[in-house]
Structures are given as structure tokens and as C-alpha cells.
Amino acid sequence: MNAHPLKSWLGAHLGLVYVFLYGPILVLVALSFNKAGMPTVWSGFSLEWYGKLFENQKIIHSVGNSLFIAAVATIISTIIGTLLAMGLEERRPRVATEALIAAPMIIPDIVMAISLLSFYSLIKLTLGAHSVILSHSAFMISFVCAVVRTRFKHFDRSIIEASIDLGASEITTFRRVTLPVIAPGVIAAALLGFTLSFDEFIIAYFTSGPSAASITFPMQIYAMIRFGVTPDVNAVATIVMLVSFFLIFLSQRINREVDA
């Protein structure tokens, strides 16, 4: 009968965990509007740092690189990952197959990063934006596949057979029957994959090579914050953070729509 005090104690703890998770982010957002450069004292609201951001060619350039890499990697992994999900849902896959497909999500980033670097070096692949795209697509496929597969949970497979029995081709069946059902999952997966690629640092850092054309946004941030706090970062961090959160939120919403 002492469930109530326990529950409120747990609730308070959960609240503190959320403060722990979001407090630092909120402080960063607030400081990005702080007039004084160094994040010590509040000296009034200002958009100065956002203005300065657009003068920083290095940041702008790296954001461009990351957008390009994320876009291409998303296209590749969404197509391959969706096909993979469709194939796996035809029949219950073996445990080994499941393990193989989950592996890229479980393996520590650094191990994946150095193994890919070793592999590219062995096959003498020059490093650049293309090798980062390849590397990112490898783990994104797993995420895309996992998200798309959730769409098949309530999918009645017999309508595919019905469509084919009625004379529709495989392609028509896919376009008119399967795709409309899984589309929210595919879009959600693409948004998630894009965010993952855009924000990924470790694998990109090891597999991008020395070219300036492959310096991604996280790599640029790393170079800037490595030797201490720099106010230039606050504004861009805020923008990227909010865009990431928005894309993930969107991804969640789209994929939930039909269930409700």
C-alpha cells in the first residue's frame, strides 16, 4: 500500500534523468544567443553568433560535404535496406542471417572504422567522400532494414499473392500494393539514416582520407573543440541539434501515422 510514495519518488528520479539528458543541450542553446563570446556570464540576447556562422567558410563547406555524403548514402541504403527488409519478411530468416544484419548496429564504431580503413587500404581504394559514403551505407542498411520491417508486422501477405494471381506483374504489385503499405516506414528509415550519417564522426574520421573535400561537419567540429571551448560552435551546434531532433521526430510521426 506504500505504492504511492514509491511511485512519486521514482517519478522525481525520472524527472532528474531528463534534466541530466536535456539540461546540457538547453544550456548550449541558450548560450548560442548570448552576446558575450565566452559562455560565462549572460550579457544580453544577440543573434551575432548566428551571423558570424555564415562567414565561417570552413563550417559552411563541411556542412555541404556532410549533406552530400548523407544524401548519397541515404539513397543507397534506403534502396538496399528496403529490398532486404522485403526479402527477409517473405519467410522467417535464420538466426545467423538475423545476427549478420544486426551486426553493424552492435559493433563499436571504432572497430568498424579501423576495419574499413584496413580493408580500403588492402584493396587500394583511394579515400575520399566516396569511401565515407560506402562506410556509412554499411551500417545505415541495418537501421533502414529494421525500421522498414516494423511495417510488415500487420501486413497481410496474401494481398501480394492476390495481386499476382490477378495478373499484375511483380513491379506493378510492388508499386501498387507493397509500397503504399511500407512507404511510411521507408520514409522514416531514410530520415533516420540521413541523420545518422550527417552526425557520424568516428567512421568518417578514419575513412575520409586527407582531402578537404571529404572533411565532414562532425570532423570540422572536432577540430574546433579539441583544444577548448569556442563560442563559434554554440550557434551551429544549436542549429544542427534542432534539425536532427526535428528529423527524428518527423521520422517517428510518419511511421506511427497508420498504426493509430
Next chain:
Amino acid sequence: MVVSRRIVLTGPGIIWILALLVIPCALLLVNSFFERGIYGGIDYILTSENYVRAIDPLYAQIFWSSARVALITTLVSLVLGYPAAYCIALMPKRRQLAYLILVMLPLWSNYLIRTYAWMVLLNSEGLINKTLLGLGVIDAPLPLLYNDFAIIVGLTYAYVPFMILALFSSISKLGPELREASTDLGASSLMTFWRVTLPLTLPGVAAGSVFVFVLSVGNFVTPDLLGGGKRTMLGNLIYDQFLTARDWPFGSAIAAIVIGIMMLLLTVQAILVNRRDREGTAA
């Protein structure tokens, strides 16, 4: 007909993962048994030297100290995460998802930015020190940044969502019946938790702990940014061998050991789950 269709669909994905994950990892393992070339390449002469070197006192000390930091991180995550996961598990089903998404959301954003936020908070001119100074609690700024404390805070911050998720999936499987039976039979809440709830959710505790521990040990960004490069974790060691010392075979051996530890721990976790399931069916 059906089989070929399935192969057409899954083929590209399977090949992609084989080519960019399985083969590279196998290569890493193979490389770890070769010698380092004079100019930083790999000499294809078989040796176990890299693994022998890993237990050299110098490196054994790095293993031990990074295991210690990772272990503290795991314990702190567990203490923070268990009540949080438990609280979400007690909620009505329809509300759980929103709370879990709120836990997971930071995971999907930029890791460097989240780490940077802690640099801003913890530095000697940062918010925490300024507040404490302003309140007169302390006279001089506390050394919060560039030490093990900062690393543990940063790693806990990054990985506690994984812990909560693992714990939640374990706790939410537990119906209220067992707890009620336990209290009906006269056990106190604490006793019920200690003798019923905790043992039954041990697989979740183990799964979450393995992930937090392995991710922490292999991290190099947080020790670098929040630890100021003073603490070498296994992740930093691998980083140095690949990008600075250019001893790829030795770096590969360290990575192989990390993966080995991870697989060992996951096996222990799987045995725990199996044992619980067997007990579950026997009961």
C-alpha cells in the same frame, strides 16, 4: 521461383554487409597476427607478438585503468537507469513510448556536440563553477574538466539511454503478479525488489551493462575532449596505433581483444537469459 525472388531481394544487402563489415573485420583479425612493416605498413610474417605485447605491463595498465573508468560508468548508468526504466515500465502502455523516445532522442543527435555541451558546463569558467562560486559554496573553481570525473560524466551521459532501454525491455516483461504475490506473502517492498524483481530483470541489467562497458572502453572521443587526453582508454590506444604510431597490426590486436571481451560478456548474458527462461518454464 520463390527462393530466387528472395535471393534477389536480400542479395544486395547481404553482400553489402559481408563486403563492408564481415570481410573487413576478418581482415582485422588476420592483420593482428602479422608484423608491422618498417614504414608503417604490414609485413606478412606470422607472429603472436602483438598479443604478447598487449599483456606487457605498460599496456596491461591501460587495460586496467580503462576497464576501471568503464566499470564506474556502467555502475553509475545502472544506478541512474534502473529507477528510470522501472518508472517508465510502471506507466500505462500508451504513455511508455513517448517517454522512451524522450530517453532515446539525444542518441540520434551529434555526439560531439553533446560532449561539447559538457565542456561548456564543466570548465573552470563554466556554469557549474560560476554558480557554485556565486553562491559562495566554493572559493576557487573546482577541477571538473580534464580528468576521470569528466570522462565518467560524459560517458554516462552518452550511454545511459542504452542502459535504460535494455532495462526497460527486461522490466516491462515482468507482470505485477509476482510482486503482488511476494507482498501478499508478507515480504516488504525492499525484500520483494531484492528477491523477486531484481533477479528476474538481471538479463536486462547484464545486457545494458555489456553495451555501456564495451562502448566506454572503446571510446576515444570523450577521453580526448573531456579527459584532456590524460587518460588513455582502449579506444585511444587503437586510435594512436592507427593514426599516430602507425602500428596497424598492434592496433588490430587491441581491437580484436575488445571484440573478444564483448563476445564473452554477451555469451554470459545469453546464458543468464537462457537460465531464466528455463526456470520460467520449470516454475
